[in-house]
Amino acid sequence: MRVLVVEDEKRLAAGLRKGLEAEGFAVDIANDGTDGLWMATENPYDVIVLDIMLPGMNGFKVCEALRDADNWTPILMLTAKDGELDEAEALDTGADDYLTKPFSYVVLVAHIRALLRRGAKARPAVLSAGDLRMDPAARKAWRGDAEVELTSRELALLEFLLRRRGEVVSKREILDHVWDYDFEGDPNIIEVYVRHLRNKLDRPFDRASIETIRGSGYRMAANGG
Ligand code: CA
Numbered sequence: 459m460r461v462l463v464v465e466d467e468k469r470l471a472a473g474l475r476k477g478l479e480a481e482g483f484a485v486d487i488a489n490d491g492t493d494g495l496w497m498a499t500e501n502p503y504d505v506i507v508l509d510i511m512l513p514g515m516n517g518f519k520v521c522e523a524l525r526d527a528d529n530w531t532p533i534l535m536l537t538a539k540d541g542e543l544d545e546a547e548a549l550d551t552g553a554d555d556y557l558t559k560p561f562s563y564v565v566l567v568a569h570i571r572a573l574l575r576r577g578a579k580a581r582p583a584v585l586s587a588g589d590l591r592m593d594p595a596a597r598k599a600w601r602g603d604a605e606v607e608l609t610s611r612e613l614a615l616l617e618f619l620l621r622r623r624g625e626v627v628s629k630r631e632i633l634d635h636v637w638d639y640d641f642e643g644d645p646n647i648i649e650v651y652v653r654h655l656r657n658k659l660d661r662p663f664d665r666a667s668i669e670t671i672r673g674s675g676y677r678m679a680a681n682g683g
Pocket residue numbers: 465466467509510511512
């Protein structure tokens with residue numbers, strides 16, 4: 459099994475190589491994000507261990523670029539202990555797992571083996587309603603052929619509505635799925651985000667995909683409006 463380690467701290471990288479080789483892995487090292495992306499693109503790795511803070515191109519960008527290029531090699535991200543960069547964001551950009559530094563080899567190897575067992579996940583299906591489409595993995599949305607720029611939260615809301623297209627979904631359900639279960643803020647936040655989606659996906663195209671169901675919630679038109 460071949461592992462690419464993208465890590466700019468030379469001592470840590472050398473230590474990882476030694477530790478992983480001792481476990482029987484073939485290991486390549488890239489010391490910055492640009493090299494890491496290039497090597498990951500050129501070679502068939504079974505797992506990529508990807509640091510976030512890297513010179514050249516950070517780990518999030520490398521991960522996004524690989525997923526955008528349809529490369530689904532399992533990625534284990536290394537995050538800093540101070541939580542400066544959020545683990546959720548790592549998973550959000552298409553990483554499969556993360557480990558917080560410092561970690562032990564035993565734990566690292568356990569995570570790598572778990573990823574190997576799972577294998578590369580298939581590219582998730584594109585969701586659609588009529589000519590309104592979104593790719594949850596690539597985090598992109600389109601109306602017809604036009605790509606529409608959406609924020610993470612807008613994409614999450616659109617994904618939920620598309621998965622339930624044709625059905626009425628309550629604000630409570632939306633909050634539970636798109637925000638956190640323990641969201642204590644104003645549920646009217648949903649109206650704000652629905653308005654954003656309408657302004658971006660409907661209005662410029664003279665369409666109406668998201669229906670307000672008074673007293674109940676919202677419904678994504680099965681035909682995309
Ligand atoms: Ca680093």
